[in-house]
Amino acid sequence: MLYTxxxxxxxxxxxxxxxxxxFILAHVSATISLAFFITEAWxxxxxxxxxxxxxxxxxxxxxxxxxxxxxxxx
Numbered sequence: 608m609l610y611t612x613x614x615x616x617x618x619x620x621x622x623x624x625x626x627x628x629x630f631i632l633a634h635v636s637a638t639i640s641l642a643f644f645i646t647e648a649w650x651x652x653x654x655x656x657x658x659x660x661x662x663x664x665x666x667x668x669x670x671x672x673x674x675x676x677x678x679x680x681x
Contacts, residue, residue: 626668626669626672629665629668630665630669633660633661633662633664633665634661634662634665636661637657637658637661637662640657640661641654641657644657
């Protein structure tokens with residue numbers, strides 16, 4: 608039997624910057640957390656922690672990155 612090694616092409620991962628990877632990770636973790644929030648009937652205050660760490664914090668980082676690029680361009 609001929610053994611062939613499977614070579615996974617992960618070059619698409621390298622095309623994202625660190626900030627993009629952080630945003631993707633934040634949104635994936637928010638999706639998983641919200642799925643548990645709905646199915647496990649967590650207390651409603653936990654939603655705000657999920658929102659803060661998985662949406663608001665990456666958004667503030669994105670605003671900072673945009674602001675930094677504008678300052679550097681001037």
